[in-house]
């Protein structure tokens with residue numbers, strides 16, 4: 001069995017993980033990135049739209065281009081960063097400080113890193129309705145992977161469930177790929193995503209049905225339609241349900257942190273609704289209650305790529321510093337300021353409240 | 368194959384076209400792209416039937432996290448086809464139930 005002993009193991013090669021790897025390698029650490037997918041970039045590779053956020057975090061640049069910029073940044077560190085693709089980290093054994101991973105379906109390996117940065121991102125939520133397991137009921141991420149990464153038509157006519165940013169953006173991307181969008185359903189009385197995204201799809205003639213939901217998916221072996229209906233103030237179906245013809249039902253009903261490894265590592269966790277799930281307590285260096293483990297990005301609370309990248313930089317830097325590598329405290333302060341700016345104002349309020357719920361002053365001080 | 372022909376923002380560069388089989392039928396897909404993606408491009412949406420309720424399953428997450436896309440690949444069951452790259456000549460089969468693995472001691476279902 002092969003064994004690896006990097007200074008820093010980064011789990012997940014999305015924007016958070018790549019940023020952490022760049023900082024840690026920049027400080028001089030040997031970094032190994034383990035990525036379950038067949039390419040680096042995480043969610044970014046699926047995003048063909050120009051990002052919102054702040055200029056420092058590439059606002060105005062398309063998602064997949066940000067992924068390329070980050071890949072180029074780590075490439076400049078040469079051998080100091082190695083990448084294993086198609087490699088899913090499956091376990092963490094706290095007593096031995098041992099990480100286990102599968103390369104493909106056949107090779108099982110051991111990794112004994114000095115430090116770990118967990119940047120495993122998020123997974124999609126499913127909502128309950130009869131036949132929600134039928135082929136053709138796809139997560140928004142799956143639809144994006146098919147059409148934006150591999151150029152495969154996901155379906156002919158799609159019903160979108162959820163009018164948050166993801167539902168709106170993916171609807172627009174479907175139209176760009178030449179796929180018809182039957183309607184966008186939203187259980188809430190208002191659109192959850194940014195108005196600009198909603199306006200784009202509305203202009204192209206896609207109805208956004210507020211206070212509506214899916215009652216059941218139709219079809220025997222694959223989706224052939226959906227029954228939908230209106231909801232009352234208590235979110236119960238009201239009036240008669242009606243049929244929408246579609247071959248694909250795309251669920252964009254939110255994400256939840258992929259936190260399995262944090263649980264295995266015994267990190268102190270808490271359920272924080274504003275961060276969309278169970279998330280670990282952290283200090284401002286993004287260190288968890290397990291002194292060997294840092295984390296960054298959606299795994300510590302669903303937010304945005306912009307925040308994920310800064311958290312990654314902070315985590316990578318702090319993990320390297322803990323091994324004695326020299327890092328610049330100016331940069332560290334600058335990242336903290338940028339993160340604060342991103343979360344400022346009304347839009348950042350929920351994140352601020354959520355984060356303050358799980359922020360500790362410092363593990364040394366509280367131990 | 369059901370591919371996006373023109374796109375206002377994205378350019379798709381595919382690898383080498385290779386042949387593989389699905390339940391005995393010959394199909395073509397791009398080498399190195401996930402097996403499930405190649406199947407979808409060939410119009411195949413059902414990848415397995417569940418053990419208890421015999422319900423059909425296809426893609427769900429496409430990132431290797433949900434187990435919806437398990438299939439039998441070159442005789443090995445429970446392969447996550449959404450993250451397993453296609454190789455020329457692969458034998459891909461619909462998985463019925465849990466699949467059978469050959470162990471050294473013999474066959475175990």
Ligand SMILES: Cc1cc2nc3c(=O)[nH]c(=O)nc-3n(C[C@H](O)[C@H](O)[C@H](O)COP(=O)(O)OP(=O)(O)OC[C@H]3O[C@@H](n4cnc5c(N)ncnc54)[C@H](O)[C@@H]3O)c2cc1C
Nearest residue numbers: 012014015016036042043052089120121297298304305306
């Ligand atoms: C439709 C859509 C539009 C968006 N638009 C914007 C926008 O305009 N601006 C913005 O700032 N943000 C946007 N976001 C959000 C942004 O994409 C995410 O917040 C960001 O990608 C999170 O980064 P991450 O690195 O934490 O996770 P991810 O990008 O999800 O990356 C996690 C990586 O970890 C890997 N992984 C997971 N588990 C394991 C494991 N056990 N072993 C090995 N590897 C593993 C995954 O394969 C993945 O590559 C959008 C998201 C979506 C879905």
Ligand code: FES
Nearest residue numbers: 429432433434449
């Ligand atoms: S579709 Fe979820 S694991 Fe493959």
